[in-house]
Amino acid sequence: xxxxxxxxxxxxxxxxxxxxxxxxxxxxxxxxxxxxxxxxxxxxxxxxxxxxxxxxxxxxxxxxxxxxxxxxxxxxxxxxxxxxxxxxxxxxxxxxxxxxxxxxxxxxxxxxxxxxxxxxxxxxxxxxxxxxxxxxxxxxxxxxxxxxxxxxxxxxxxxxxxxxxxxxxxxxxxxxxxxxxxxxxxxxxxxxxxxxxxxxxxxxxxxxxxxxxxxxxxxxxxxxxxxxxxxxxxxxxxxxxxxxxxxxxxxxxxxxxxxxxxxxxxxxxxxxxxxxxxxxxxxxxxxxxxxxxxxxxxxxxxxxxxxxxxxxxxxxxxxxxxxxxxxxxxxxxxxxxxxxxxxxxxxxxxxxxxxxxxxxxxxxxxxxxxxxxxxxxxxxxxxxxxxxxxxxxxxxxxxxxxxxxxxxxxxxxxxxxxxxxxxxxxxxxxxxxxxxxxxxxxxxxxxxxxxxxxxxx
Amino acid sequence: xxxxxxxxxxxxxxxxxxxxxxxxxxxxxxxxxxxxxxxxxxxxxxxxxxxxxxxxxxxxxxxxxxxxxxxxxxxxxxxxxxxxxxxxxxxxxxxxxxxxxxxxxxxxxxxxxxxxxxxxxxxxxxxxxxxxxxxxxxxxxxxxxxxxxxxxxxxxxxxxxxxxxxxxxxxxxxxxxxxxxxxxxxxxxxxxxxxxxxxxxxxxxxxxxxxxxxxxxxxxxxxxxxxxxxxxxxxxxxxxxxxxxxxxxxxxxxxxxxxxxxxxxxxxxxxxxxxxxxxxxxxxxxxxxxxxxxxxxxxxxxxxxxxxxxxxxxxxx
Numbered sequence: 001x002x003x004x005x006x007x008x009x010x011x012x013x014x015x016x017x018x019x020x021x022x023x024x025x026x027x028x029x030x031x032x033x034x035x036x037x038x039x040x041x042x043x044x045x046x047x048x049x050x051x052x053x054x055x056x057x058x059x060x061x062x063x064x065x066x067x068x069x070x071x072x073x074x075x076x077x078x079x080x081x082x083x084x085x086x087x088x089x090x091x092x093x094x095x096x097x098x099x100x101x102x103x104x105x106x107x108x109x110x111x112x113x114x115x116x117x118x119x120x121x122x123x124x125x126x127x128x129x130x131x132x133x134x135x136x137x138x139x140x141x142x143x144x145x146x147x148x149x150x151x152x153x154x155x156x157x158x159x160x161x162x163x164x165x166x167x168x169x170x171x172x173x174x175x176x177x178x179x180x181x182x183x184x185x186x187x188x189x190x191x192x193x194x195x196x197x198x199x200x201x202x203x204x205x206x207x208x209x210x211x212x213x214x215x216x217x218x219x220x221x222x223x224x225x226x227x228x229x230x231x232x233x234x235x236x237x238x239x240x241x242x243x244x245x246x247x248x249x250x251x252x253x254x255x256x257x258x259x260x261x262x263x264x265x266x267x268x269x270x271x272x273x274x275x276x277x278x279x280x281x282x283x284x285x286x287x288x289x290x291x292x293x294x295x296x297x298x299x300x301x302x303x304x305x306x307x308x309x310x311x312x313x314x315x316x317x318x319x320x321x322x323x324x325x326x327x328x329x330x331x332x333x334x335x336x337x338x339x340x341x342x343x344x345x346x347x348x349x350x351x352x353x354x355x356x357x358x359x360x361x362x363x364x365x366x367x368x369x370x371x372x373x374x375x376x377x378x379x380x381x382x383x384x385x386x387x388x389x390x391x392x393x394x395x396x397x398x399x400x401x402x403x404x405x406x407x408x409x410x411x412x413x414x415x416x417x418x419x420x421x422x423x424x425x426x427x428x429x430x431x432x433x434x435x436x437x438x439x440x441x442x443x444x445x446x447x448x449x450x451x452x453x454x455x456x457x
Numbered sequence: 458x459x460x461x462x463x464x465x466x467x468x469x470x471x472x473x474x475x476x477x478x479x480x481x482x483x484x485x486x487x488x489x490x491x492x493x494x495x496x497x498x499x500x501x502x503x504x505x506x507x508x509x510x511x512x513x514x515x516x517x518x519x520x521x522x523x524x525x526x527x528x529x530x531x532x533x534x535x536x537x538x539x540x541x542x543x544x545x546x547x548x549x550x551x552x553x554x555x556x557x558x559x560x561x562x563x564x565x566x567x568x569x570x571x572x573x574x575x576x577x578x579x580x581x582x583x584x585x586x587x588x589x590x591x592x593x594x595x596x597x598x599x600x601x602x603x604x605x606x607x608x609x610x611x612x613x614x615x616x617x618x619x620x621x622x623x624x625x626x627x628x629x630x631x632x633x634x635x636x637x638x639x640x641x642x643x644x645x646x647x648x649x650x651x652x653x654x655x656x657x658x659x660x661x662x663x664x665x666x667x668x669x670x671x672x673x674x675x676x677x678x679x680x681x682x683x684x685x686x687x688x689x690x691x692x693x694x695x696x697x698x699x700x701x702x703x704x705x706x707x708x709x710x711x712x713x714x715x716x717x718x719x720x721x722x723x724x725x726x727x728x729x730x731x732x733x734x735x736x737x738x739x740x741x742x743x744x745x746x747x748x749x750x751x752x753x754x755x756x757x758x759x760x761x762x763x764x765x766x767x768x769x770x771x772x773x774x
Contacts, residue, residue: 095715098735101522126738127523212608212623270629273719274607277628281602281713345523414737417715424720430630431720443542447737 005030052082054352056341057089057100058114063307067372074368075359082352084112095119095413100344101128109344111353112360117149117160117340118406118416124152125410125451130343132156135354145405146378148456150340152410159361160378162369163338164302165399166224168197168324172317174297178203178217182319187395191322191332194233197298198263204297205267213267213275216290218298220260221427222276223291225300227419230256232333232404234326238415239407244452246409248419248440255326257426257433269429287312303396306374320392336403338378376400409454411447418443516744522734526741533745543746545721546729553634553725554701557641562693564645566686569652583650590647598710601640602627627711630722637723640707648693655689656682687769695758702754703727726750 009030013023060068065088072086087110089099095116103109115123123129137156139147146160172182180200185192201217208214220230227248231238234256240247247253264272276296279289290296292313300323309316322332341357343350359365366377370388376396382388389397409415422436430436448454479487491498516533518526537543572583589597604612607625617623626636659682667677705727709716715732717724726746734743 095736098731101735105522122738126521128521210617210620210623212617270625273628274623274625277625277719278606278608281627281711417732417736420715421718421721424718428630428720439541 051079052349052352054082054084054112054349054356055110056084056086056112056114056353056356057110058086059089060114061088063311064304064373064375067369070372071360071365071368075356075365079356082349082355084356095416097123097128104128104344104346107346109346111343111347111349112357113342113344114161115158115340115342117146117158117338118408119413120150120158120340120342121152121408121410122413123342124155124157128344129157130345130347130350132158132343132354135350141380142378143380143383143400145336145403146338146340149405149408151408154455158340158342159357161339161341161361162366162373162375163336163378163400164304164375165336165396165403166229166300166302166323166334167396167399168298168321169291169301169305170298170319170321171291171294171296172319174204174215174217174294175200178297185319185321187319187321191325191330193328193330194259194324194326197324198266201298207271211268211271213271215295216267216272216275216297219272219276219296220263220300221423222279222296223289223299223301223305225260227253227257227423228335228404228406229300229323230260232335233323234259235333237407239409239456241454241456244448244454246407246411246415246441246444246448248415248422248444249434249437253437254433257423257437259326261426261429261433264427265429269427273428292316303374303376303393306392320395331402334399334403336376336400336405338375407456409448410451411444414447415440415444512744512747515741516748518741519739520741520744521738522740529741533742534749536742537745537749542721542724542729546717546724546726549634549722549724550702550704550726553637553641553704554698556635556638558694558697558701560638561641561645561648561697562690564642565648565652565693568645568649569656570682572649572653573656583653586646587650588646589643594706595710597643598640598707601643602711605636605639627713627723628719630720633712633719633722637704637707637711641701641704648697651689651693652686655686659685684770687765688771691761691765691769694761698757698761699754702750702757705731 006027009018009023009026012018013020018026056072058065058068069086072084076083097115097119100109100113115129120129124131133155137159139150139156139160142150142160143163146163150156150158150160168185170182170185175182175185180203183189184200197218204215204217205213206215219225228238231248231253234252236247236250236252236256238247238250238253239245261269276290278284286292286308289308291299291301292308294313294316306320309318323334325332341361343353343357347353361378363379363382366379366382367388369375370377370382374393374396377383377388383397383400386394406412406416418440422431422440425431425436426433515526517528517530519529519532520526568586572579572586604610605624605626607613607623607628613623613626624632626632663681663685664677667681672680704725708723708725708728709731712718712723712728715736717728717732727750730743730746730750733739733746
């Protein structure tokens with residue numbers, strides 16, 4: 001019908017029965033009419049039978065992304081009335097949620113978002129997340145620190161997903177090549193001191209004629225050698241609940257930082273950085289990591305590295321042991337992080353999203369993910385399920401009960417970023433630890449002040 | 458600089474000040490004209506004017522981007538003065554702009570002079586030099602990052618081969634800004650093509666006259682080429698300064714986590730603005746930063762423009 005009207009109009013114009021102005025008017029009317037009809041047709045409930053699509057955004061990359069994909073497929077095969085669509089958004093940096101923020105403001109946000117759990121409080125404080133209490137969220141099956149991280153102002157804003165723990169990985173072949181018996185680092189012998197790690201690492205360092213490192217024994221800050229890692233190891237707590245103060249400048253953290261700075265100065269901080277720095281760039285391919293290719297003998301990393309080793313260095317002989325300690329006889333301390341799922345503001349299918357989240361972050365989802373990814377579950381009951389942990393994975397499950405966690409503050413993202421800048425200044429020998437850490441406090445405390453007092457429990 | 462006077466055509470009807478008397482036909486023409494440019498007009502109002510006005514408003518508030526903005530008056534602007542990172546970002550950005558723009562102009566001039574030689578293969582070089590300008594900036598940044606990689610980069614291998622120390626360009630706070638200045642030179646091709654057009658526009662008769670008077674090539678460059686190129690150099694400076702102050706993409710891709718590292722050495726102004734808006738939930742402060750940047754850019758552009766009366770030469774007939 002529309003076509004005929006259009007042809008007729010063109011014919012009239014050509015035969016000069018209407019002028020150009022009249023032609024424009026009628027063509028516009030025709031176009032507007034066609035749009036109205038097509039719009040109305042879209043409202044006709046021919047598609048009403050199609051299931052609702054719940055959009056789930058994640059920043060995960062492989063190998064974990066594939067696991068999420070198969071979990072979603074499993075869920076979809078049993079879901080009724082809705083289907084979940086997993087969408088990978090570009091891998092972001094730790095505290096960056098730009099895409100989520102802009103999409104939510106633009107009305108095109110997802111129904112479920114995969115959020116690093118330690119910044120849930122900050123994003124909840126920003127008003128980006130939905131309070132889950134109305135949906136009947138019950139966090140009681142989850143381990144205590146995961147519960148605390150998923151809560152802001154006493155209200156649940158997330159369901160905890162996985163967790164993890166950090167430990168020292170060491171390569172047998174490299175240690176043996178420098179005449180060191182890897183048995184010394186066997187977990188059965190308990191933790192060694194950080195100074196002993198420095199002694200073991202020394203003979204493994206190799207340089208080319210220009211003095212550039214071609215092989216190294218240990219770089220404190222590579223991979224999971226974060227500020228929190230060393231701070232916790234020396235006994236730092238990072239937050240004083242009684243005074244509602246961030247404490248990056250406490251003595252334990254200054255001591256930890258001083259050890260790291262001295263280690264780097266000893267080996268020439270710039271040269272150590274030239275060797276290890278690229279691995280800390282976002283998107284650095286894990287298969288090229290010096291520990292995987294065999295040019296770094298020891299590193300601190302998490303449970304997920306078991307899968308990476310299996311995939312990219314299946315023949316490498318390596319061990320996993322306790323986080324080293326400052327002094328002989330000290331208790332080894334590690335820390336745990338992990339992810340969560342949240343419903344952002346503006347989500348269009350809240351009920352369905354909630355149904356999916358309960359499965360995904362509940363027992364069925366966590367069982368699959370723990371087994372496949374070698375991460376750890378946050379549901380307390382699953383931690384005692386020995387079926388879920390095989391071999392090396394078991395070691396991390398045993399670390400979890402005593403693991404520390406980052407204080408879940410409504411300034412968690414900023415605290416992390418500021419600590420990271422200070423950490424870089426420390427290991428690059430740009431600034432004394434005490435002054436770099438004091439700057440962190442100066443920058444974070446004013447932002448925290450308006451949320452005080454804060455109850456961690 | 459001579460200001461041009463625009464004289465109203467004599468046919469224009471005399472109008473009383475403040476009143477726009479249009480005939481019915483003129484009004485209709487105006488309406489049709491506005492209707493025809495309406496796609497642009499609506500886009501301009503919605504995507505440019507509205508956000509600009511909106512940022513003024515939120516720059517006086519504490520606002521995360523969600524919920525209700527809380528009015529805090531001039532606090533955001535006052536806080537800037539005591540914010541160390543604000544000053545770090547200002548220093549880094551000025552450092553980068555002060556080096557990248559003049560170096561860029563010199564590199565572009567050299568390229569333009571080289572492309573102005575009467576050689577048959579010049580069009581090929583011109584295409585090659587222009588290619589980086591049509592490649593997306595993030596692609597170019599990734600390529601560059603690999604070229605200057607401390608262990609695998611071709612450029613670094615070359616430095617080592619020359620017996621020079623291996624520099625971790627983006628990992629070492631001492632070199633990170635310089636590495637960004639070098640990266641900016643990829644964009645010189647675009648400016649060079651504009652410079653080349655200006656070179657071609659210089660009348661050959663001037664060179665002939667100078668040659669007859671015995672002027673050397675060097676003298677001809679300083680006496681003829683450079684003065685007559687100053688209008689395009691002015692254009693390049695104003696554009697370069699404005700773009701230089703807004704450097705973001707390269708830093709965001711290269712500098713790691715958080716953007717602006719290592720140790721804040723590449724914390725450029727817009728990167729700091731971005732961190733505040735999208736990482737720290739300080740959209741109000743970020744809006745205030747944006748306004749300060751706008752004012753500073755405008756003042757710098759005006760200063761350069763005002764200074765042009767002393768150094769820019771327009772060809773007069």
